[in-house]
Amino acid sequence: MKVVTTIKELKRILSQDRAEGKTVGLVPTMGALHAGHASLVRRSVNENDVTVVSIFLNPTQFNDKSDLERYPRTLEADCALLNECGAQIAFAPSVEEVYPEPDTRHFSYPPTDTVMEGAFRPGHFNGVCQVVSKLFSYVEPDRAYFGEKDFQQIAVIRRMVDDLGFQLQVVPCPVVREADGLAMSSRNTLLTPEERAIAPHIYSTLTASRQYARTHTVEQTLQYVTEQINAVPGLRVEYYSIVDGRTLADINDWADSDDVVGCITVYCGQKPIRLIDHIHY
Ligand code: PAF
DSSP states (O other): OEEEOOHHHHHHHHHHHHHTTOOEEEEEEOSOOOHHHHHHHHHHHHHOSEEEEEEOOOGGGOSSHHHHHHSOOOHHHHHHHHHHHTOSEEEOOOHHHHOSSOOOOOOOOTTTTTSTHHHHSTTHHHHHHHHHHHHHHHHOOSEEEEEGGGHHHHHHHHHHHHHHTOOOEEEEEOOOBOTTSOBOOGGGGGSOHHHHHHTTHHHHHHHHHHHHHTTSOHHHHHHHHHHHHHTSTTEEEEEEEEEETTTOOBOSSGGGOSSEEEEEEEEETTTTEEEEEEEEO
16 A cells, blocks of 8 residues: 655556546545444445545644644554555645645535534534545545545535536445444544443434334424433533434424434533434434
């Protein structure tokens, strides 16, 4: 596997691959790779001749600077994992390489980027669109792979792909979970053992709410999930929303959509660490 740090070198290698008729898969990441990322990379390796994995901790999508500062950085271990998964290129540019000038572009895809994470992390999806659009134009992939853990992010990126006319397929990949149900996330490594022990309540409550929802309204189910999780000392729900899986607009009645998704963000512990998850009803 080649580790490439400049856009020029990346484009040079890929134009050679394209001239040979090879297909290209892109897996955008911010590093601190885990088994969830590995599943995306393996899928891309199976479906494309060349897989590029970008490792770039994108500053423009962090509205909270302390979140950016403590985000884990594990480049050496990341490259070892990518090698094992069969990726051909790890693209690990510097911030100056990606943003030689401040990016002043503004992306707006309401309601996908204004609700939930969009409301609680102002500017977050604008930063995601800035970096992902740059990666798409450097790599020009046939397919781009994103984890469904960031459910809302996929909806925003799909809108951006349609808006900017990128000729690529967005491939959503299922959430990978720990044995106790906690969704895998780079942020999980920041949890203390005590925090790690309570974090699985998030998914177990979401799972239990499926049964509850059969005999209760949307509003009652929102309240049930919020109260059950807030009852666990150390966990605090930031929001729980039950939405249409395509538009991400809130629903009021179960019959309002045939693709109902519950999306949650929970603060865990003292620091606190922000954990997100979702469930299909
Ligand atoms: O999902 C992530 O890790 C990031 O938001 C992404 C897509 C790599 C953009 O920085």
